[in-house]
Amino acid sequence: MSESVQADQSGEVLRRHLRILEALLFASQEPLRAVDMAPYLGEGVDIALLLTQLQQEYAHRGVNLVRRGEGWAFRTAEDLGLLLRREEHETRPLSRAALETLSIIAYHQPATRAEIEEVRGVATGKGTLDLLMEAGWVRMRGRRRTPGRPVTYGTTDAFLDHFGLESLSDLPGLDELKGAGLLSGRLPPDMQIPLPFDGALRDDEDPLDPSDPGDNEVEDEQT
Amino acid sequence: MSESVQADQSGEVLRRHLRILEALLFASQEPLRAVDMAPYLGEGVDIALLLTQLQQEYAHRGVNLVRRGEGWAFRTAEDLGLLLRREEHETRPLSRAALETLSIIAYHQPATRAEIEEVRGVATGKGTLDLLMEAGWVRMRGRRRTPGRPVTYGTTDAFLDHFGLESLSDLPGLDELKGAGLLSGRLPPDMQIPLPFDGALRDDEDPLDPSDPGDNEVEDEQT
């Protein structure tokens, strides 16, 4: 009997934890990371397990629990998208330059400005990267450990959230591009093909100093 | 067989309708009325019934479907409200004004605001008394049976607790204050330190009515 009581109790505790996570995630517009939610649960609670269970519970509902990089969020189900689609206009339509830059960063990250320019064949205007960073989709990751120590750019979790991607491996056509050798910097044949990388820092990247002004200096020198 | 197919279909349709309502209610900034949601469902759909079912499905979750007048909305379960409210404590030294006011109340209680001001020699801001009451050290005791019926203030048990006093009679008297060097010798011989009164109510005090707004009225009149 004591066993069944225990089981009941643990079931109750589980339910309570799930309800707390549900409430937290429902209440927030932005994805929440496990560390954001941990303080609301007891210590030693396996949040990852709880989140997986909650995700399953919502898998067939009109609202799903989705993973966006490190964060988790409730979002309306993708298949209802067309139905819910509102006649909203892009508040600030992205220029072709910005869109190309965004996709180059997404698929080639960590990417330096020179690498972006190499792919596009033109110089990147100052406004383009700023705009993407302002939109919260692109961030400065660090500095490449090569001469000139150029800033490396990568995408953010907000980028994943906006485009409905769980992680960078969900980028559309990634495998094709990789197979065609189009993600490498130079001529394909015998080169190892890199994949977009949004981990902490690559071996050849240095962290940014908090006071690092990014590419601005370079910009100033040019003008 | 055709009947079971029909049942299946209607089950599927029902589920789809519920999913649509779920997504709509989740994404909406305001509570939605049945008429707002109707266009998203087919014609002749009993929305009220669907909403009741959805409400039941969420009854024990961390988020509930609640009715607000004519509208419906998802809201954090009420019993989790407290849990989701986090308190952040910060310790701060009590201001000099607050400390002085508190000490006068402690020795002279029951004391009216006018009496406090007489000892302090300056007007006591409303914020100071509010702060002391919020800290839980000062309370409104009653109203003095004099013209204007001013509110009388006294200390609380939390006050004794915080300052490590067993009772108000533990507050040091004139000689002890002198002995501790807190009062200098150059004092008029007739100076007295009152004995604080911590009984229920003095003869000249009326109890506070539960709806008594305290000193607020006075404040309003002054401004």
Next chain:
Amino acid sequence: MGHASHPDGPRMTEADINWFDTPAPPAAEDVLHVDVGGYEGPLDLLLDLARRQKVDLSAISVLALAEQYLGFIDKIRARRIEVAADYLVMAAWLAYLKSRLMVPQAPGDEEPSGEMLAAMLQFRLKRLEAMRTAASRLMNRPRLGFQIYARGAPEPIEIARRSIWEASLYDLLKAYSSQRERGVVTDYTPRLRTVWSLQDARDILKRLIGESQEWVSLDAYLVDYLTTPAERATVRASTFASSLELVRQGEIDIRQTETFGPLFMRRRRSDRA
């Protein structure tokens, strides 16, 4: 589905949206009559020319492409239209590529072969096109705020900031005591002191020195006035200050033979003036 036809419902366009703000490049027959204004650079122009070959980018004729590009640039320049430097750099490179492709590689030639250069150009074109396609595919995904929605009415988590006040019993008692002391009314009568004004001191000093040209110490002059201890300070201070004034005006001389020693004064001889 039955819900698809309601009048106020959201529109359900499934066609891809052209997210690019630049207009589509001109039709094939016009291409040689426009300038480079519509292109984002030589690579963009080359990609457009390559697409006009209407074959997979892997199957394009790089030689034909180079010729088209060179012809295009020539035409523009013939019409005296300014062409940005990078278009000319590309033209030079393509001319070089053309020559490498047309002349078979000589043995011992260390330069990259024409085929390799062509493959490099092809790769760059394919990569640029791939990134454009990727951008389009990204933008046509169900995007947050367009087809996918976040909670419309977020319920912010309340963080109550509570102050915990710190005060010790000592602080409390000190506050009380100092207030009570402050409140004590004391009668204060300032003591009146005799003060020699500078004018008085000067008059007295002039009278005392008179016409005496002997060195006499100040204290000796003032001996009658220094009897009351309370007045000593003011008498000395005022006469000293006045004596300095008299020296300045050339009426007397002062001297002091040692530090803290007595001050001697006498009337200045008038013949010195």
